[in-house]
Amino acid sequence: MLQSCILLLFSASIAFGYVTFDGKEVPTLPDPATTVIVANVSQLYMAIRNQQAGQTILISPGIYDVTAFEPLRISVNNLSIRGSAEDPSDVVLTGKGFEYLGDEEMFQLYASATTFANLTLSECRGNCVKLQSMGNNNCLLHNVRFYNIGERMIKAPNPGNIYSRAWEIRYCHFENTKIPAVNRPDDIAGGNYIAGMDLMYCDSFQIHDNVFMNIKGATGDGRGAVFTWNNSTNMDTYRNTFIGNDKAICYWATVTEGTIKNNMIVAGANLGARIDNSIGIKLFNNTSFSADSGNGAFTFSGSSGCEIRNNIISGGISVTGGTYPDTANNIILTRNQKTVAARWFGDLSKGDLHMQSDTCGPVDKGMVLPSVTDDWDGRARDSLPDIGADEFSNNPPIDLAEFANLPKNDIFLCKATPNPFNPATVMRYSVPAAMAGLPVRVHVLSLDGKHIRTLRDGHAGAGSFSLVWDARNDAGTPVSTGVYVVTVTVGETSKTAKVTYTK
Structure with missing residues (x-):
């Protein structure tokens, strides 16, 4: 019987690195070669102002109010901005606030090969990390906490149809505890113009092992926690945890090719996944479930060449226009099937989407899919794979749903x-x-x-x-x-x- 990711990391070593909210150990980055150590906001300002290619700006623990010199512009390639501790909450950069009434952007990228790691970016009204010039390639976000960002935690706009390519966003934590006012200024969607990441003209992004919590609009119609669109290509979203977001994953207008797999979605007010006017999107082995409602559906509109296989979906699959996707081997949970789900997931109030018994309906009922070799825990699937994000094991309960309404x-x-x-x-x-x-x-x-x-x-x-x-x-x-x-x-x-x- 497979062991859970959590138990394996515990038994593998005595010295523990930082552990994410959903129980995954964060790999330690190599020691930087050329460092500029900063310990106060003035030193941080000067380090950004005098940045050089190949440097690591290493930030000592503390709270840094960067409002006086926003936006912080990254203009040289191969620059790292990194907290000196493994715990990202030890280094906190703060902006003008979620409720600020003006425009605000914290970081603007004009370069490639930028790394953000081991720090918290918080309380910014607009875009927190913005790909300002586009053509920003080979960037890494590692163990970054985004907290109370009013519009976009990561924003890739569309200036001149220039692609940004080959990003990796991993072991990050995206969370809001505030909801926009329905009448807030400069909100084109009545308080719903908010998302985790908004990615246009992006190619070959790997978005994995992150946590997205409570990214909500004023009326329950916020954009996706992961929201990629406008001619993005080859976008892969896998092994993430979504809790209480209005929409978890959205691939819109027009995304070509990409895989959404092994995600655990504790559904919020709206959808588990939304695919609009996109081509060749594969949704494999996701678990989208809500203990409180029938939310969490997967919807498709005007799309073609899509596949939906081996998923557990609360709320069903809806298709409008386009070519009907391949929907082989999914389990659809309706409102009336909560007792069935209770036997699969254990205590529904806890939102643990690991399966609790080898007698569960999804166990050994999945199709073998060449692109799905592991599960949410990163553990190998066997020759009789299970349906959903978890390959059955003796997983301990993980109380995640309680955090949807703190x-x-x-x-x-x-x-x-x-x-x-x-x-x-x-x-x-x-x-x-x-x-x-x-x-x-x-x-x-x-x-x-x-x-x-x-x-x-x-x-x-x-x-x-x-x-x-x-x-x-x-x-x-x-x-x-x-x-x-x-x-x-x-x-x-x-x-x-x-x-x-x-x-």
């Missing part, structure tokens, strides 16, 4: 998973925007209140986070089996959860 003025601590655990467990918590910048401490105590381990000690970033505890104390010594208390404290507010370590 409290606005209080911290939130989810139950640890797995629990009981051995050798490690993941704690997930959220911090509201109003508490950003306050001192944060996450620590483990014994039942009698003795300090065991500090997992985080610094200043709180806003958004949703995860931490791993490997059943060791601050000295690196394994603890005894038993029950322990995890405490998250932000300012004067604390939340606790119990975890049980077994052998």
Whole structure:
């Protein structure tokens, strides 16, 4: 029986890197060769102003208000902008705010081979990272957190029909905790002009192992968390997690060729996937499900040569115009089939889209597809593949759906998973925007209140986070089996959860 990605990364090593909100370990980047170290906003400004090809601008932990010199223009090739720590919440760049009433862009790219890594970009009204000149090729976004961006977290416009090619966007976290006002100025869609990424004239982008949370418009009609269109080609979106977005994945007008596979979609107010006026799009082994409604459908309009195979889809498939896609071997869940889904996914309230039993209907019922060799966890599929994003294994529950409707003025601590655990467990918590910048401490105590381990000690970033505890104390010594208390404290507010370590 296959083990889950989480359990494998725990058992593979004792020293853990940064772990994403959905439990994936982020690969560590190679050490940079030529660095410019900055520790305050003035130094950051001068480093951007004096940028040179081949440099890494290495940003020390802290909060950097860049509003005085936005937009930050990247004009030389092969420049990296990188936080010095593995945890992206240690380095936070802030703009004028989600609710700002004017135009704002944080970064503008006029170059290629740019890397953004290990940092948070937050509170920007307009476009956060914009491909200003287009022709911006071979760029990497690695372990970047985008938080409360009012229009586009990544924007590729269409100046002169110039393609940007060969990007990789991986292990990033795209999250909003705010919703635009229906009457906000300069919003052409009545508060719905908002998306995770908006990509025009892009080619050969790899968008994988990211988290997209709560990207919503004023009336539930926000653009896609992944929104690619206007003659983009060869766009691949895979192994991502989507939670509570109005629309998860949109390929529009006209995207030619691309694969959408192994994504887990906890549907929000609208669609799981929308394909409009596009050619040759393949949707393979995705799971789109909502415990609360019939949302999550896949819709097609005016498209041709598309294939929809091995998917679990809540809300069905709708086709208008174009050529009817190949829809072999999908499982369509209606509102009345929640009891069936409960047997497949376990506790519906948790939104865990891993299958819980080898007796589930999707197990061993999939078609063998040459382009689908692994699953959402990155684990190899066997000769009798399952339908959906997960190849059945003894996956621990991952409480993700609870984060689709977070409290606005209080911290939130989810139950640890797995629990009981051995050798490690993941704690997930959220911090509201109003508490950003306050001192944060996450620590483990014994039942009698003795300090065991500090997992985080610094200043709180806003958004949703995860931490791993490997059943060791601050000295690196394994603890005894038993029950322990995890405490998250932000300012004067604390939340606790119990975890049980077994052998």
